[in-house]
Amino acid sequence: MISDNNDSGFGPDKCLHDHHHGFDKPWGRSTHGRRGDVRPIILSLLLVRPMHGYELIRSIEEKSHGMWRPSPGTIYPLLQLLEETDIVVAREEEGKKIYSLTDIGIEEAKQKPSEDRWKGYDKKDIEKIVELKKNNIKAMHLIRNIARSGDKEKLSAATKIIKDTSDRLMALTDEPTKDLNDKRGKS
Numbered sequence: 001m002i003s004d005n006n007d008s009g010f011g012p013d014k015c016l017h018d019h020h021h022g023f024d025k026p027w028g029r030s031t032h033g034r035r036g037d038v039r040p041i042i043l044s045l046l047l048v049r050p051m052h053g054y055e056l057i058r059s060i061e062e063k064s065h066g067m068w069r070p071s072p073g074t075i076y077p078l079l080q081l082l083e084e085t086d087i088v089v090a091r092e093e094e095g096k097k098i099y100s101l102t103d104i105g106i107e108e109a110k111q112k113p114s115e116d117r118w119k120g121y122d123k124k125d126i127e128k129i130v131e132l133k134k135n136n137i138k139a140m141h142l143i144r145n146i147a148r149s150g151d152k153e154k155l156s157a158a159t160k161i162i163k164d165t166s167d168r169l170m171a172l173t174d175e176p177t178k179d180l181n182d183k184r185g186k187s
């Protein structure tokens with residue numbers, strides 16, 4: 001379902017979690033409702049000029065400084081929905097569907113502008129976020145390998161390291177300390 005969420009989906013706050021472990025997905029507060037986040041972005045890009053789906057994907061990737069490259073499976077179903085609801089209109093040009101805003105789409109784009117949360121972040125900031133993500137992915141692979149090994153000593157040592165690291169990271173956040181086991185069941 002497309003939400004009316006005015007959250008643009010852009011910004012470093014979208015780079016804190018990655019449930020998919022791939023660089024084609026944004027790190028975000030949630031992996032749910034992503035199309036709702038993409039809608040104002042697509043509308044704001046189409047307000048500038050008509051584009052085909054892959055142009056929209058590339059534009060989002062550029063706008064996020066390479067941190068987010070939405071998949072065609074995110075973009076094209078949303079474009080189809082926008083077309084069915086008369087927000088955009090598509091025309092064929094050189095074998096590609098070029099999307100542009102209808103009057104209704106222009107009005108919506110102006111009412112709910114996409115906020116660029118990457119504005120003000122320089123290349124070094126983005127590099128730090130990318131480094132954080134790469135280290136997170138590396139740690140997840142190592143944890144998986146240790147868990148699969150069945151070695152009880154390694155499992156115990158890794159559990160202690162991860163708990164200590166999680167506690168230290170929690171101290172860096174503005175979130176109140178909470179036990180994640182409360183949501184997922186005691187281990």
